[in-house]
Amino acid sequence: MSPETDGKGSADCAKNLLIVEDDGAFARALQRSLERRGYKVRVCLRAEDLEPLLASFHPGFAVVDLKLTGASGASGLDCVRRLHDYDASMRIVVLTGFASIATAVEAIKLGACHYLAKPSNADDIEAAFGRVEGDPAVALSVRQSSLKTLEWERIHETLAETGFNVSETARRLGMHRRTLARKLAKRQVP
Template sequence: MSDILIVDDDAALAGVLARAFSRRGWACRQAHDATTALALAQQRAPRQALVDLKLGEDSGLRLVPALLALAPDCRIVMLTGYASIATAIEAIKLGAVHYLAKPATVDEIISAFDRLQGDSEAEVGAQPLSMDRLEWEHIQKVLAEQGGNISATARVLNMHRRTLQRKLGKRPSPNPPVRQG
């Protein structure tokens, strides 16, 4: 039997995921913040951990190396509704084995834990990213560099904090619509 530590500040989502993993025979523990996750990992090292990128005011990115310090063999998958290239790269550099955007099925998550290598056959997009998406990616990169601090990020981007918060609240489409003509 496999065991999993689910770390998500959304208690309802964590509960749904835990029930779905339990139905598949997994032993599940839940944490809704980094402190609880680390306490659970100290009690019993998890084999797998599913970590949300945004844990309230904290970042799941900071939790990845801390979990690995307690459980070096733990396979961590980062799950997020705020996917960006910058945070995906950071998650992998910090030790996550995979990075998934919400919504993801339990089968996709289990598959991500099992992946040992990259996929050289991964599809390359036919179109470049939209300007909105490029802006989003740049904001996410700077936000990661500033340790998730929105005020510091706004200063670096020379942007009003409220404007930055508004932009972070909107998620751009990955590509512009294709025009026929």
């Protein structure tokens, strides 16, 4: 049996990396970039394929997209939880085009070591893997939250609560579904 497939704690898992991303083109580009850096990369395009993949591949690192599509309805946050439960020492970075404070906090609580907004590249991801502790010297923002930023954060908080169900989120926010869909299509990052 090869060291890669002999389960948790294998010597080779240190450079094994899992990408959980439903955008196949983006996942392939990220895979190629990280393989050039010496990682052995596997891609999981659907949340429901995570457990079967983990049966034969033990990653030491993972990059998880926050918003996943698929039959299971699982979000990237659910995948973060499942990966952390599988191996608490795994370095997990959440990568998203739907950044919000609410989802960042939940990702960290569920076991992610870092949270990056798209567009992020392999340099950003590798740096995030290396950050073991927080930085108390990071500059605090003096910018007050605008009404648009507060609205965006509330939308994403509700999206996370509903498992990214747009219809249920619109209902809870008292907003028409098409209006919410237009707001989400803009992909504004606060």
